[in-house]
Amino acid sequence: MREKTYSISKLHDKTATVLLTTALIIVGLLYLFPLLWFVLSSFKPGSELFTYPLNILPEKPTFTSYLDAWNSLEFPRLFANTLVSAVTTTILTIFASATCGYAFAKYDQKWLNFFFICIIATTMLPTEVIMNPVFIIIRNLGLYDSLAGIIIPSINTATGIFMFRTFFVSVPDDLIESARIDGASDGRIFFTIMLPIAKPVILTLGIFSFQWRWNDYIWPLIVLNDPKNYTLQVALRGLVGAENINWTILIAASVVSIIPLLLVFIVFQRYVTDAETTSGLKG
Structure with missing residues (x-):
């Protein structure tokens, strides 16, 4: 009986750990996604920033924006x-x-x-x-x-x-x-x-x-x-x-x-x- 109770308790602990870890990963991705989009957008030329549908990855990556920013400021x-x-x-x-x-x-x-x-x-x-x-x-x-x-x-x-x-x-x-x-x-x-x-x-x-x-x-x-x-x-x-x-x-x-x-x-x-x-x- 004790072994059965221990097994059920251990199963519950594993389930709770999996659910909490999954929730943590989802929340982390929700915070990471806007930041990732923001950083990747810095490598896009102006013509790609507002294209529809929006693409997260730049089609023609460029560092021109960083050079222009360095020269402007x-x-x-x-x-x-x-x-x-x-x-x-x-x-x-x-x-x-x-x-x-x-x-x-x-x-x-x-x-x-x-x-x-x-x-x-x-x-x-x-x-x-x-x-x-x-x-x-x-x-x-x-x-x-x-x-x-x-x-x-x-x-x-x-x-x-x-x-x-x-x-x-x-x-x-x-x-x-x-x-x-x-x-x-x-x-x-x-x-x-x-x-x-x-x-x-x-x-x-x-x-x-x-x-x-x-x-x-x-x-x-x-x-x-x-x-x-x-x-x-x-x-x-x-x-x-x-x-x-x-x-x-x-x-x-x-x-x-x-x-x-x-x-x-x-x-x-x-x-x-x-x-x-x-x-x-x-x-």
Whole structure:
């Protein structure tokens, strides 16, 4: 009887695994198909983009679109502006979020709890609501039309603070007390103990923050006026004219803009789920 029950249970487990795997493959293909079509379209000449019926594979593949995009846009300057903005903002966001998250998690002050609730409440506000006052502050500080104007307002993020606070709450207080008994200051505890064990959160927030800032469009469009300071996304929007859109150049340039994000994810995603990064909390 037990063997029969075990066999039925094992059969159910296999069936569930097959169904879940099939569903996962289907969902993956649904996400992959538009991206694949988008990339393949960048190799099509303009005459093939809107032919009917539509073909996913280019009949006459060409790299002309990429050459035209490279010649039409100053990619080195645009990449440099966007990279400086994204990397600088990501580093400052991680540091600011980690320090705030540590304070909210380990400092027992009632006003900190109230302040944390206020920060989390900002996630319920549409971005458009705070754009006007933030723009006025940036203009009064003389940061209009500069990369600093798009970097500074983007440093503080409620999502990052919440991630670090949630992680630091799970760290035993005994670890901190032991360090204090050994004579370590709060600064030393934070930089030598808390930050190293928070590596998964740092890398996860780093990937998200870099992606957010690389793809940011509305705020740079508002703050930046000189084309020399344009980021990649603002420059790509400039390819869309009032009466005419050069789709071949736009698609090719958009594919190029995705490459850095893809490289960052490929390089760092394995560290996010690396079990060894949380080994300091085991046992």
